[in-house]
Amino acid sequence: MSRPSSGPPDTDGGPTEPIAERTLSHLGRLLPLALVPLATALFRARELLATGNADGVSLRASFPVYRYDLWNFVDPPRGGGASVSLPFGSLEPLPLLxxxxxxxxxxxxxxxxxxxxxxxxxxxxxxxxxxAAVRRFGVRLILLEALVVVALAALFLPLIVVPPLFVVAIVAALVVSYLYFPTVYVLALEDRGIRSAAVRARELVDRDRPLGFFLAVAVVTALCSVPVSLLAHAGPAGAVAAAVVAAPLGLAFNVATALKVAEMAGVETVE
Structure with a gap:
């Protein structure tokens, strides 16, 4: 694992290839990791079936905040009532929540x-x-997931009582996403604790101001969402095929973001 760099990246010796080309150069070697976004998409079998049986098309933009899978490109059909989306489906009874x-x-x-x-x-x-990565980072990432769930609940549960706050909550979520999107990447790249990674992420964003990259990812994911969603709505087989197509696509976005964060942090990467 690379050592953390406390200063700005060395631009003289830094990468000169566009990030898209660098992503493609790593993607073949990392392709087995696409099984993770494929699994998280297929675990939501109920929503996958509903999507395949529904007509429509999604235009969904996803900012570089976490792990991409099919559901970052496709919005599943929404039924009536409140439910929670989980990797293994939607569970509505409160005692199971x-x-x-x-x-x-x-x-x-x-x-x-x-x-x-x-x-x-x-x-x-x-x-x-x-x-080995699960052993090394498992406790930290499980705790980080729990913190994210609590933060989202604290942000959006008040909307049940005061629905007009929805727009404010969405804007707040986008701002927090931008300020801290490098956190999970910094945690892994520099082997930091959660608090240290969050502080470091904020420092990198304040210094490098990667708003252009942040918005570019949203635009590209939105463009990708159209063909992926058309396939996902072409019957159950199409939905499964869309999950397969979205898996390496999602991996590519995660690799591109990791490369961007490594560049911001001054962490050396291989060709």
């Missing part, structure tokens, strides 16, 4: 540990070990 969220946090955190740890190793050493 807490244990389901707990299971989600553990499973998703462990997958994220292997996924982001492997991406960090892959772009900095050219090799990765998914199981």
């Amino acid at each position: 807490a244990p389901a969220i707990g299971a989600y946090v553990v499973v998703s955190g462990a997958l994220s540990a292997g996924y982001f740890g492997s991406i960090a190793d892959g772009i900095t050493t050219g090799r990765f070990d998914f199981v």
Whole structure:
């Protein structure tokens, strides 16, 4: 794992290729990691089936905040009533909500540990070990997942009482997403704790102001969402095919963001 750099990146010796080309150069080596976004998409089997049986098209922009899968490109059909989206489907009965969220946090955190740890190793050493990354980052990523769930609940639950606050909550979520989007990447690239990674992420964003990259990712994901969603709405087989197509696509966005954060942090990457 690369050592953290406290100063600005060395632009004289830094990468000169566009980030899209650098992403493609790493993608072939990291392609087995696409099984993670494929799994998280397929776990939501109920929504996958509903999407395949529904007509329509999605135009969904996703900012570089976390792990991409099919559901960052496609909006599943929404039924009536309140429900919570989980990797293994939608659960509505309240008594099942807490244990389901707990299971989600553990499973998703462990997958994220292997996924982001492997991406960090892959772009900095050219090799990765998914199981070793789970061991190394598992506790931190599970805790980070739990903190994110609590933060989202604190942000959006008041909307049940005061719905007009919805716009304010969305804007607040976007601002926080921008200020802290490098956190999980910094955690893995520089082997930091959660608090240290969050502080470091904020410092990098304040210094480098990567708003152009942040918005560019949203635009490109929106463009990708149209063909992916057309495939996803072409029946159950089309929905499964869309999940397969979206998996390496989502991996590419995560790798591109990791490369951008490594560049901001002055962490050396391999060609």
